[in-house]
Amino acid sequence: MTATQPSPPVTTAPAIQVQGVIKRFGATTAIQDATLELTIHDRLSIVGPSGCGKSTLLGIISGLDDPDAGVVSVLGESTSQGRLKKCAWMPQRDLLLPWRDVLGNAAISLENRGVRAKVARQQVADLAGRFGLAGFEDRYPYQLSGGMRQRVSFLRTLSAGKEVLLFDEPFGALDSITRADLQLWLRGALDEEPRTTILVTHDVEEALLLGNKVVVMSARPGRIQATFEVSLPEGMSRRDLIRLPEFGDLRDQILGLLEAS
């Protein structure tokens, strides 16, 4: 590159910047000096002991809350209002409306964006098959398994059309088999519909399967103890992935940090 050429494309600029963030609740310091930087291609997993400030940090990034000190910016937006516009949040509990069927629930985000209900239904119907929901479009939440409800919830989160997806222990309420199934499914779904994502989980294997970066937080007050880069081969089963030596090495290092904190 010569000196007269423009700088590299903006895709390498940080999409999410968290700089020196401190958050207190009364006398409790929930987060003590968190700093991280993500590009638009990043999928970050955050692991840490219960109560270390993971949900608090996610809430601050999303714009639902503000830090007491420090700077947070999401795609150039540093006010909480601006960050809210960029982020979609998928909660631990699916929060589906019991009186709406699968497509009706999935379509809510589009309706909130001003799309007419019928059109919104059609648009999510096109995606429902890819989300393993074909044949279940007109079922109600009580007729679905926990895993299916989370797929609907994910479809709704994705249809919000936001650049950044935030997941707070999205599979925390599911049994381990459904959970394992959905982890690989989500990995594939995010390959098809790439987004900048942050996933909070207390499950180290889930963190490694879904993130290209894993941040380990210390016990309260939460600090970022370490960041790991993850690069696993594509197209492998979950079983084979977790048996890879590099997977085991990372898992042991992260578990070691968590046990020590």
Ligand SMILES: Nc1ncnc2c1ncn2[C@@H]1O[C@H](COP(=O)(O)OP(=O)(O)O)[C@@H](O)[C@H]1O
């Ligand atoms: N709204 C709140 N008011 C008071 N304390 C809170 C509030 N939200 C979180 N906390 C406290 O902050 C700490 C971090 O909470 P949280 O972010 O939920 O942890 P995690 O998600 O890692 O389990 C905890 O001690 C929790 O009790």
Ligand SMILES: [Mg+2]
């Ligand atoms: Mg939490």
